[in-house]
Amino acid sequence: MPINPWRPAALIACATMTANCAASHPISPVAPARLVLPEAAIRPCALATLPAEPTAGDLDAAYLLRGAQIVACDGARRLAVETLLSERAMQDAQVRRRD
Structure with missing residues (x-):
């Protein structure tokens, strides 16, 4: 009976995949660190x-109020970025400890 030429290739591929899996690092059962975003960072600005018909007083009041709202929105954005960077640093430290 003739030997199928693909059979030895399949056996070699299977042995190679098994050897590669045996050499890989075990998967950690510990979940990566996650931080909760503060409510201010999630809330839309x-x-x-x-x-409809603004007066000069409406323009002045809106100008001041909008400036304060932009400052608050920028603070919330910074808070979200700092939280994300801290979370990534914690995850990187966890990976370094595992290796």
Whole structure:
């Protein structure tokens, strides 16, 4: 009976895959570190709008209010970025400890 030429190739491929799996690092059962984003970082930013027929006082009030809202929104964005960078640093430290 003739030998199928693919049979030895399949056996070699199977042995190679088994050897590669045996040499890999075990999967950690510990979940990666996760931080909870503060509520201020999740909340959408609100911006003041003008009424249909604004007066000079409405323009001044909206200008000041919008400036304060932009500062608060930028603070929330910074908080979200700092939280993300801290989470990534914790995950990197966990991977280094595992290796």
